[in-house]
Amino acid sequence: MSGPERVTAGDDRPEDGAADSAPVLGGRPPRRSGLRNPERAVRGLGAGTLSLEALVLVLAIQPIRVVGGDLGGAAIGAVVALAVAAVLLAGMMRRPWAWPAGTALQGLLMLAGLLHWSLFVLGVVFALVWAYALHVRRVILG
Template sequence: MTGPDEPRRSGLRDPQRAVRGLGAGTLALEALVLLLAIQPIRVVGGDLSGGAIGAVVALAVAAILIAGMMRRPWAWHAGTVLQGLLLLSGLLHWSLFALGVIFALVWAYAVHVRRVILG
């Protein structure tokens, strides 16, 4: 048992690494889903402009770059900004807003897990 002055132990060998992996995995999954969603959105969702496709590709590239930078202290903030940009891309097409809501919730959960594990 730990006393009130002792830090809580998560049971993980390297909590920092586990949390970085969670953030990187979340962003990598987001990038993959964004890239794979382009064609179904075009076919089913209707008019997806070239600008919207460019925005999706740019967001996916940014997600991959941020996933690779998760060791940097600012990467979690950049990931949060990325979620906001994805939500804003909903102005280009409604389905991008839906993806933005889903990934914002997933990112919020990852940030919550980070706070619980690292304190």
């Protein structure tokens, strides 16, 4: 028979016989994220989350003092220290230890709830946001 090779239905191998280099799960190649640089996108997500957390922490000091009352010097110092740590971690998202350190930061913020109840609430909110960022990281990077 002259001409192109016939391909039967269900035969999705390349005609030139080259093997597909991507691992196949359930008969389908893995889904790509569509991002040019997924690692960079995930680092940006983590850095943005930590930067937003730092901003919220610093801006929350005065409303907590006015509305919640009795926000002592130790609590203000803890908030400022946590905000500085969040900014530093946001700048270090290329390091492999930055993601676990960000998780520890969320725990420290919840622990700061011992100084004032509103810090615990902020800790829970940002722990949920951080958990979502970790989920997105796992989905994109595998």
